[in-house]
Amino acid sequence: VQLQASGGGLVQAGGSLKLSCAASGRTLGSYALGWFRQAPEKEREFVAAISRVGSRTDYADSVKDRFTVSRDNAKATVYLQMNMLKPEDTAVYYCAARFAVSGELLRTPRGSDTWGQGTQVTVSS
Numbered sequence: 001v002q003l004q005a006s007g008g009g010l011v012q013a014g015g016s017l018k019l020s021c022a023a024s025g026r027t028l029g030s031y032a033l034g035w036f037r038q039a040p041e042k043e044r045e046f047v048a049a050i051s052r053v054g055s056r057t058d059y060a061d062s063v064k065d066r067f068t069v070s071r072d073n074a075k076a077t078v079y080l081q082m083n084m085l086k087p088e089d090t091a092v093y094y095c096a097a098r099f100a101v102s103g104e105l106l107r108t109p110r111g112s113d114t115w116g117q118g119t120q121v122t123v124s125s
Contacts, residue, residue, distance in 0.1 A: 003096070006019070011122070019079065052103070
């Protein structure tokens, strides 16, 4: 599967953005998806994960109650709704996928089979 993330941009603190991750090549419903981010001079970190049919989700503590991950397998797209954005959310955001046979979640970068190209999110104070 190939992934392409989009929807990033510049937003003021407290604002919202919705990222999309469009998949092509294979049936998205066979993959667990994760969102990760990487700020300058920092390691890539987990943000949110969703199981292959969307029945399970998980979030990093830093984004819980502010971000929501969802997916529409018919449209082959996964979303990350980001509300109440903070300057510390500034990073390049990546979507990643791992072939799944059950309700597993993708929480670690090393567990990914495929990465999208990333989209920049900048939150100004």
